[in-house]
Amino acid sequence: METIRGRISLDLDLTGLYARLANYSRIALDLGTGDGKFALCHAQSFPGHFAIGVDSCRENLHEHSRANLPNLLYVIASAQSLPRELSGLVSHITINFPWGSLLGSLLTGDPQLINGLGSVLRPDATLDVRLNGGALAELGWSLEDGVERIRENLEAAGWRVDYRAVMDSRALRNFPSTWAKRLAFGRDPRAIQLSGCLE
Numbered sequence: 001m002e003t004i005r006g007r008i009s010l011d012l013d014l015t016g017l018y019a020r021l022a023n024y025s026r027i028a029l030d031l032g033t034g035d036g037k038f039a040l041c042h043a044q045s046f047p048g049h050f051a052i053g054v055d056s057c058r059e060n061l062h063e064h065s066r067a068n069l070p071n072l073l074y075v076i077a078s079a080q081s082l083p084r085e086l087s088g089l090v091s092h093i094t095i096n097f098p099w100g101s102l103l104g105s106l107l108t109g110d111p112q113l114i115n116g117l118g119s120v121l122r123p124d125a126t127l128d129v130r131l132n133g134g135a136l137a138e139l140g141w142s143l144e145d146g147v148e149r150i151r152e153n154l155e156a157a158g159w160r161v162d163y164r165a166v167m168d169s170r171a172l173r174n175f176p177s178t179w180a181k182r183l184a185f186g187r188d189p190r191a192i193q194l195s196g197c198l199e
């Protein structure tokens, strides 16, 4: 699979990946990681976890992917076509403030996204999805209706969503991702978090 460090792309095969993961029992994947700040903060805050940031766009990753941490990796891949090397490894997944085709796939319950997630996750995996009003409005959804549709699609895919929380501008300001900060100071500082686990 294609990984990135600074401006350099590196191919990492299964042997190389397993060597990197050898000392970690918990693997957190941040899907649609953007500039990768959330994954970087996770790796710094939880040295016993391995954090993987995945995004289809490489340009935003140049800065944070330079961080020299043993428990951090950035992968260039589409959410609808996750690398086979990740199969069965991931214990926790975050999707923070998705837009574009990632958000579209959550709204439609796209089997390519849902089945791909199913294949990379462990049977006891947990999930946090944070959805913001502006991104949903761009696809013609209100925040409440869009969140409800995504909750239904997650539950249909075998997730039990047992936590729902509103994020206001203060919560967004304090959240460790670049997009959360932009939303906090933007025109529509509202988001909703859904959390759950595989049933």
Ligand SMILES: C[S@@+](CC[C@H](N)C(=O)[O-])C[C@H]1O[C@@H](n2cnc3c(N)ncnc32)[C@H](O)[C@@H]1O
Binding pocket: 031, 032, 033, 034, 035, 038, 054, 055, 056, 057, 060, 077, 078, 079, 080, 095, 096, 097, 098, 099, 100, 101, 102, 103, 177, 178, 179, 180
């Ligand atoms: C609004 S940004 C949020 C970035 C980050 N999660 C944060 O909180 O700062 C949405 C990200 O989703 C990524 N994205 C959209 N569709 C995607 C897809 N199909 N596969 C992978 N990444 C995708 C975009 O490239 C972008 O970086």
